[in-house]
Every structure is written in structure tokens, then in C-alpha cells.
Amino acid sequence: MPNIFKRISDVLAANLNDLIDRVEDPERMAKQIIREMEDGMASAKRYAATAIAAERRIGRDPAFAREVAFWEERLGGLADAVPPVEPPLDGWARIEAALARADRATEAKPGFWHNLPLWRGLALASAAEPASAGCLLRRRRAASGERGI
Secondary structure, three states: OHHHHHHHHHHHHHHHHHHHHHHOOHHHHHHHHHHHHHHHHHHHHHHHHHHHHHHHHHHHOHHHHHHHHHHHHHHHHHHHHOOOOOOOOOHHHHHHHHHHHHHHHHHHOOOHHHOHHHHHHHHHHHHHHHHHHHHHHHHHHHHHOOOOO
């Protein structure tokens, strides 16, 4: 019996993954990644501003400077264990190029519901329908000899 539940679980997972793969749009995913990177940059700027303010405070406040020195001595070895990483030099250029490609791709195919002739045709049809129904009703009344408004 547990084997059946495992199989059902596998089938459901496979179908859900297939559905997600079909719906996923690479341009939108790239835009989302860029938005997340921009949020990360904003956070990094806030942290940098906090660090600059702390450096200035160290120069002004001896008690704060002693507290910082205590924690740097205690935790300094952790920072030495992590090697520095340089971002690729062409990183921003690649991101901007990906955004430009994504914008061009979305502009090239506006989609079914963004079709002006479609909406104009629907508006004309919806205006013509009551008029034609009124004419048809008047014709039937005239043929039957019934008098109306």
C-alpha cells in the first residue's frame, strides 16, 4: 500500500513540474532575477551606509570602539576563512543586454487581448446587435399586425 502512495506522489510531482515548465517564461524569469539583484544592491547600499556610520562612530566614541575591537577579535577568524570574490567585469553589460532582449521580445508579441482591431470589432458587434434585434422585432410586429410603441 505505501508503494501506491509513492507512485501517486511521483505522478503528481511530475505533472506539476511539467505544468510549471510549460508556463515558465525565460524573459520574465530573467526580469525577476534582475529585480531580486536590484533589491540585493539596495540592501548592500544600506549595509554600506551603516558600516560607514559605524566607522565614523568608532572615531568619535571610545566605548563603541572598544566594543567593536572585542567583537572583531572574537569573530575575526570567520572573515579570514571566506575568500573574496570579484564580480565579472561585464556583469552589468550582460544584465542590461538581457533586459533589452526581454523588452524587445515582449514588444514583438503583444498578445491576443492587446489587439485593437479585436476590441473595435467587438464594440461594433455589441452596438449592432441591439439595433438589429429592434429591427427584427419591429418587422415581426408589422407582419402580425400588432401595434407597438
